[in-house]
Amino acid sequence: MTEPDTQGPTHFIGNRIRKELEAGQYQQIITRFPPEPNGYLHLGHAKSIALNFSVAEEFGGYTNLRFDDTNPAKEEQRYIDAIKEDVHWLGYAWKHERHASDYFEQLYEWALHLIDHGLAYVDSQDADTIRAQRGTLTEPGVESPFRNRPREESRDLFQRMRAGEFADGAHVLRAKIDMASGNINLRDPVIYRIRHLTHPRTGNQWCIYPSYDYAHGQSDAIEHITHSLCTLEFEDHRPLYDWLLAHLPVPSRPVQIEFSRLNLDYTVLSKRRLTRLVDEGHVSGWDDPRMPTLAGVRRRGFTPEAIRAFCAEIGVTKSDSIIPFGVLENALRNDLNERAPRTMAVLRPLKLVLTNFPEGETEWLEAAVHPQKPDMGTRRIAMSREIFIEADDFMEEAPKKFFRLKPGGEVRLRNAFIIRCDEVIKDADGQVVELRCTLDPDTRSGQPGANRKVKGTIHWVSAVHSVQAEVRLYDRLFQTPDPAGDKAVDFIEHLNLESLVVIPDARLEPETAQARPGESFQFERLGYFAADPDGTPERPVFNRAVTLRDTWAKIESQA
Known part of the structure; x- marks a missing residue:
């Protein structure tokens, strides 16, 4: 184990962990990044990835990548592959790759433990009825008529649910907590549902799947995660997270800490x-x-x-x-x-002919690859009689403060010399299709007029050598x-x-x-x-x- 960083992160989570380490509460900090493999990661996930990995690393610990694959209706292997690629691309390496499905058997055994201790029951009502009975923020929930179902009956039904005897929606398993709680998440939440679907990793081995709230904290405990870092929308779920950990024989007791999610303007991160x-x-x-x-x-x-x-x-x-x-x-x-x-590109080309540049010849110029980094070297730029400039860099009837090219006006070609516009060629519709200019040879690098000043500098590319x-x-x-x-x-x-x-x-x-x-x-x-x-x-x-x-x-x- 690496020695903890005595400075560590300066945010409130880092300050808390620093105090916990100083008090001897932990020997090693272990975090996890737990994406659902039902889509691609976005910038909001990047904030969570950076936080989880940096906190663990800066305090000498490590981070697991754990896929929350509890909903086979939406999960695909391609999303798992994309997530792993994204985390690697961001520059982070996880210690262990884990999946919630790795723990399905243990989670099932713990669900039986809750039933046997009178802390869970099989509810045979449909989803809409259960939802209607949850109550509101101002009204308590209504107890299910199956809430006091005998433990033996709930155990038998739950085992038969696993065996595949029932159709989707016929039964659910609910934790037995408090239907009058001010926190709706504690009003007997559903922790298992029947779903006859093929799972990307377990195939058809299971037809019952745990809820996120049930699987998440217990998976953290199995992996000995010390700090479960979640965004603020999970703050109301923390009492359920803690209740399940307190009522199950888990090997460790992680703590959940919430932080604000990333919100960016001009975009959506849902x-x-x-x-x-x-x-x-x-x-x-x-x-x-x-x-x-x-x-x-x-x-x-x-x-x-x-x-x-x-x-x-x-x-x-x-x-x-x-x-x-x-x-x-x-x-x-x-x-x-x-x-x-650095390089030059012309997005909307306008042809420019240098009338006093030898026809058929190429002059090779040199320019810095990066003006502030001489160690990056130089690049060669081809100059020819015909070049392209940006159409926006020429104006036939230019206002006073237009310092690019105009009839009779001068500009410097970037990395080259000064030119003067002598003639404007138009097509039958009156559109400018070509400029004819002369170059000032004395303004080449190394010539007497190289430092002559003009107010405008424009970029360009050779018409012969450039690539479309x-x-x-x-x-x-x-x-x-x-x-x-x-x-x-x-x-x-x-x-x-x-x-x-x-x-x-x-x-x-x-x-x-x-x-x-x-x-x-x-x-x-x-x-x-x-x-x-x-x-x-x-x-x-x-x-x-x-x-x-x-x-x-x-x-x-x-x-």
Whole structure:
């Protein structure tokens, strides 16, 4: 066992654990991350992953990855595989991989223990009736007519439930606690249901399955978890968690501590809503780069380092709040600013002919891969007679403060020389299709006029050497900060119809086009982009991960 970190996390959970260790309550801190394998992990899970793994690591302990696979109706192996990939991608390693299904036999034996001690009974009412009898926050529940069923009868029925004698919904097993409790979770909760379904791991071995509330705490106890870290919606479930541990012969007594879940503006972090986005085709899948799933943000170009930095920045509290999406984006900017190589790309090409550049020749220029990191070396850039610039970098009738290219005006080509626009060529419809310019040879690097100043610098690529690419400009999936906040309006109505803009004929430096999927670059003056798996060397595809500046902050400040 590694020595505990004497500093440890500075949030309230870390402070509590530090005091517990100092008091000798624990020899080792053990946590767990317990996802349900019924969908992909999202950014809210990333906060929980970071907390569970960092707390254990910083105090010299370890974390288990445990799949809460108690509902075979929704669970699939592909989700298990995706979850493991996501946790690894975030940079965390678990000590043991466990599944709630590993403990089905023990959980069943403990359910019999509750029956034998008069603490559980088989209820033969249907689900709607049981639900109606639970009561409300102001009215107590109504006891089931089967609540005082003889223990022997409940035991026999429960064993026959396991044997598969009854149809789904014919019976349930309920804990016998207090139907008048102020906490609805203690009003004889259902802890086993009949479900004749094939389980991804146990096949058809079982046809009764434990509830999450029943399986979770006991699984923690079997694994000797010391701290069960949950989001605040489980705070009302803690009395049930503790009641079950207190009334069963479990090998350890974990404690549950709640913290606030992650809420981001302009998105939804409900698995139910995310599933709907996928199922109804509003996005291309769970890994659509607009989705707040870890698979989605990874494909978009987010780095694990940025997400971990974001989790550290927002901290761990018990107060619910909504974090601006811009905080997450800024964490990515900070990370990619340090690591992403620079390159030039033109998204909406406008042809420019350098009339005094020799026809058919190529001049090779040198530029830094990263301006602040000389150890990353230099890259070669091809200059030719015909180049492409951004269409937005030219304006025929330019306002006074337009410092890019205009008729008779001068700009510097990035990493090259100064040019002057001499002629504008238009098509039959009056659209600008070509610019004819002359270069100033004295403004090349090493020449007498190399330091001559002009107010504008624009990027470009060689028309001959550049590679055509598809570029996908992703933006926020919703156009309102709280898309699910108004219960009277379907959150789908708030979708941002311009959250994806596809540019089919962008042009890239040739080396950039050879990038591996997930490799990130700063397209100079445009933003940070990542190579998408859809691309090929002949037809690369790049996703915009984030702009160079937070344009939404300006929009929101003007609202």
